[in-house]
Amino acid sequence: MARAARSPFGGERDGGYVTAEAATAIPVLLIFGVALLWGLMAAMAQIQCVDAARAGARAAARQEPDHAAIRAAEQAAPKGARVVVRREGDLVRVTVEAHAPGPRALTLDLEAEAVALAEESVGPS
Template identity: 70%
Template sequence: MRRSEAGGAADTAAAVDAGYVTAEAALALPVLTFFALALLWGVMASAAQIQCVDAARAGARAAARSDPPSAAVAAARSAAPRGARISLAREGDLVRVRVRAEADGPGPLTVPLSGEAVALAEDTVG
């Protein structure tokens, strides 16, 4: 009979432990989901930042080639993230293009993004 008594105690302990595993999993899954979503949002915000820098470069190149300002802004807009604001300025021999955008986050959270590029105007070279 000792075997049945020992087996009964082991079965009871296993049943109690099984309940803890379920509770731990119920707490861990939402936390892991939150971190996965935060990581995904961070990657998307980083990609939008890279787009801002690339758009500023494209606009500065176009403006440096003496393209009309509207063409330079269009070049920047084609590479910029959606909803970006683009400014173009001529400062002496230099052309400066700034691209500003916001990465939407969860709820009201947003992160400001920007990129800036400066190029020497080709009409001043040589």
């Protein structure tokens, strides 16, 4: 019958199992941490796109020129975002498109759109 080796400190030795488990667990935890960080960055970029579309729609609804509405949206948008302002009757529609930060293989296309009623169409009743 085999017996476990005793440690000089009074306990039984584990034969290196803890070291092997740590060697496999640490890379998995690192990959999970990087994936979590990337997901948070992508979520923050999506929120920036939503905020940018709203800012652009508010500016365009106040009858500011299109270039001013685009500038307002670009200031709130992630770097490299594309902003499009369209007028459809009494409505102003602003679309913001961007790429999520990260390696090219993990890039997501993000898009947000906001619609506002132009102030000129709202008159005294």
